[in-house]
Amino acid sequence: MNIFHTKSDLKAYLDAHKTKNKQIGFVPTMGALHKGHLSLLEKCAQENDISVVSIFVNPTQFDNSDDLVKYPKTFEADVTLLEAANCDAIFAPSVQEIYPNNVAASPFDFEGLEHEMEGKFRQGHFNGVGTIVKTLFEIVQPHTAYFGQKDFQQLQIVKKMVQIQQLPVIIKGCKIHREKDGLAMSSRNSRLTDAHRKAAPVIFQILQEVKNKFKVDPVETIVKWVEKEFEKQPLLHLEYFTIADEKTLKNCEQKDPKIQYRAFIAVFAKEIRLIDNVRL
Numbered sequence: 001m002n003i004f005h006t007k008s009d010l011k012a013y014l015d016a017h018k019t020k021n022k023q024i025g026f027v028p029t030m031g032a033l034h035k036g037h038l039s040l041l042e043k044c045a046q047e048n049d050i051s052v053v054s055i056f057v058n059p060t061q062f063d064n065s066d067d068l069v070k071y072p073k074t075f076e077a078d079v080t081l082l083e084a085a086n087c088d089a090i091f092a093p094s095v096q097e098i099y100p101n102n103v104a105a106s107p108f109d110f111e112g113l114e115h116e117m118e119g120k121f122r123q124g125h126f127n128g129v130g131t132i133v134k135t136l137f138e139i140v141q142p143h144t145a146y147f148g149q150k151d152f153q154q155l156q157i158v159k160k161m162v163q164i165q166q167l168p169v170i171i172k173g174c175k176i177h178r179e180k181d182g183l184a185m186s187s188r189n190s191r192l193t194d195a196h197r198k199a200a201p202v203i204f205q206i207l208q209e210v211k212n213k214f215k216v217d218p219v220e221t222i223v224k225w226v227e228k229e230f231e232k233q234p235l236l237h238l239e240y241f242t243i244a245d246e247k248t249l250k251n252c253e254q255k256d257p258k259i260q261y262r263a264f265i266a267v268f269a270k271e272i273r274l275i276d277n278v279r280l
């Protein structure tokens with residue numbers, strides 16, 4: 001496995017493979033890797049000749065500076081995991097390498113997807129995501145890139161960017177990898193206190209119950225029920241719960257049988273923000 005810190009070194013390596021018509025797959029991450037990330041890499045390795053994983057904690061997508069400073073960094077452990085998991089190349093650039101002039105996001109138009117859910121609560125987050133994903137695509141120029149449904153809105157936004165800007169890359173969404181107790185795997189889980197970690201699986205339990213209720217109850221009733229359930233949770237604070245159209249991410253008010261819906265949730269466990277979603 002190769003580790004690159006500069007665009008030029010990575011490019012030289014990839015160019016050599018591209019001239020031999022090798023398929024390049026790409027998994028962008030912020031490191032602190034877990035089995036969720038590895039499941040993306042597994043799919044990538046199955047479908048491509050060369051798998052590239054980037055590890056870069058992108059400062060321009062953080063709306064909260066404390067979250068950025070405290071974001072877990074476990075580079076050595078990440079390298080060990082990737083080595084054992086069919087990764088061919090790690091791209092781990094510095095902030096200077098990615099943002100040589102100005103550490104700032106560019107503005108993006110994602111046709112309204114950016115104004116829903118996460119976009120309402122994390123100012124500028126999706127401009128940061130668009131900026132880094134576009135930059136990494138320009139550097140790696142993969143044939144296919146893999147994103148988790150854990151960040152479903154991000155996945156839809158990346159697909160929208162590729163469509164609008166006609167970028168020559170296929171985007172594949174991968175299913176959410178969960179702990180045995182249902183908690184969606186996340187790099188931030190390692191920052192939970194024992195008590196918050198014990199409380200957190202209720203997020204998925206509630207989402208599963210929402211899936212059942214959605215078959216019979218009106219959306220308004222379900223939203224009220226979720227809010228009530230979180231009132232019983234002293235360690236968890238509900239930021240938002242919404243049932244939305246998978247395509248437009250617009251809130252569902254009246255169920256339409258022609259539309260595929262998904263339930264989305266963001267919860268604070270003390271200062272750690274956890275997100276999750278299920279298809280309905």
Ligand code: AMP
Nearest residue numbers: 029030031036147148150151176177185
């Ligand atoms: P991150 O390092 O958190 O930016 O995540 C990198 C990629 O891994 C993103 O496409 C995420 O959606 C994906 N990912 C994170 N957690 C999970 C999970 N539990 N299951 C599947 N994919 C995940």
